[in-house]
Amino acid sequence: MKRLSTIVLCSAFLLPLSEGNARDARVTQIPSGNAFQCMTCHNFSTGGSRNPFGQTVESDFLNPAGPFGVVDWGNELALFDSDGDGFTNGEELGDAEGAWLSGPVMPGYTVSNPGSDMSTPRMGATANVVVDLKDMGEHEGKSLWMRLVDVETGMEVTRTQRINISSEFKVGLMGMEAGKDYFVDFFVDENNNGTYEAPPADKAWRIAVTANGQDMTETFTNSDNYVDIMWGQVVSVDENGEVGSLTVESVYPNPVSDIATIDISSKAVGQLVVEVVDMYGNVVTTLFDGVMTESAKTLTWNISGRADIASGRYYVHVSMGNDIAVAPLTVNR
Numbered sequence: 001m002k003r004l005s006t007i008v009l010c011s012a013f014l015l016p017l018s019e020g021n022a023r024d025a026r027v028t029q030i031p032s033g034n035a036f037q038c039m040t041c042h043n044f045s046t047g048g049s050r051n052p053f054g055q056t057v058e059s060d061f062l063n064p065a066g067p068f069g070v071v072d073w074g075n076e077l078a079l080f081d082s083d084g085d086g087f088t089n090g091e092e093l094g095d096a097e098g099a100w101l102s103g104p105v106m107p108g109y110t111v112s113n114p115g116s117d118m119s120t121p122r123m124g125a126t127a128n129v130v131v132d133l134k135d136m137g138e139h140e141g142k143s144l145w146m147r148l149v150d151v152e153t154g155m156e157v158t159r160t161q162r163i164n165i166s167s168e169f170k171v172g173l174m175g176m177e178a179g180k181d182y183f184v185d186f187f188v189d190e191n192n193n194g195t196y197e198a199p200p201a202d203k204a205w206r207i208a209v210t211a212n213g214q215d216m217t218e219t220f221t222n223s224d225n226y227v228d229i230m231w232g233q234v235v236s237v238d239e240n241g242e243v244g245s246l247t248v249e250s251v252y253p254n255p256v257s258d259i260a261t262i263d264i265s266s267k268a269v270g271q272l273v274v275e276v277v278d279m280y281g282n283v284v285t286t287l288f289d290g291v292m293t294e295s296a297k298t299l300t301w302n303i304s305g306r307a308d309i310a311s312g313r314y315y316v317h318v319s320m321g322n323d324i325a326v327a328p329l330t331v332n333r
């Protein structure tokens, strides 16, 4: 009943149709739309002028354009940071990839308002780091990747991407635990081929931070102090999830709603462990733990009976000795 009364309030200003009125149906057309209701897109709970996210939607992501358009939620809208707070619209709404179709997003993930730079998302009880990039004009239009790496374990905590970068922008990363040391690794895909190469082919930098339990901002001014961040050699590696001799060849369908099929190949023989982990690194399922003697293996993950598996981002984590391969997997319930 609470939801119903909110809808009535939004609709009270719907007639006559004019610029700036809230369309409450649109709340159902984006992930976590119920979190901020009309204020996802507007400056006021009754509608009115649009906030930066509402302006993005109105100008480029209504199908068809105009007052009766449906929000075109997808990868492009999800990857854009409308309010410039360093977190993409998808990260703020709990669907970084823009793969959401319906239903709630990952529990334990605190969504935030993509139209307000005073509101940023959070993973569990961890803190965020925001890198405030300056003077990046020479890289304008290129793609930038950034990740947070736990220095002690070498494991990648989280990563994010920006396409078509400008001279000044912010990039935020979630997941810092108080007292731990992290590397913030980032590179511009300077030669535009979609993968990382060590400088000078691509331009890469590293910032070391120690988490103090608070959100922090690091200012970075473009420089030629490049660092080979070996993007391919800490966990997820490349688009195919390849590390060493162990490879996650494919995960399909992805996003998955019932059964995912996972193809793994290995050039070596040994003890293979295949797990599905959530965004916090918790193992939600062990798919295989045994000796792999063949060069290829196909496994399935059936979530049709798993009410405990919420929509959101997961990783297929495959290991054999020191070899690790990781591939992202999105669940859409």
Ligand SMILES: [Ca+2]
Pocket: 081, 082, 083, 084, 085, 086, 087, 088, 089, 092, 114
């Ligand atoms: Ca944002």
Ligand SMILES: [Ca+2]
Pocket: 083, 085, 092, 112, 113, 114, 115, 116, 117, 118, 119, 120
């Ligand atoms: Ca925000």
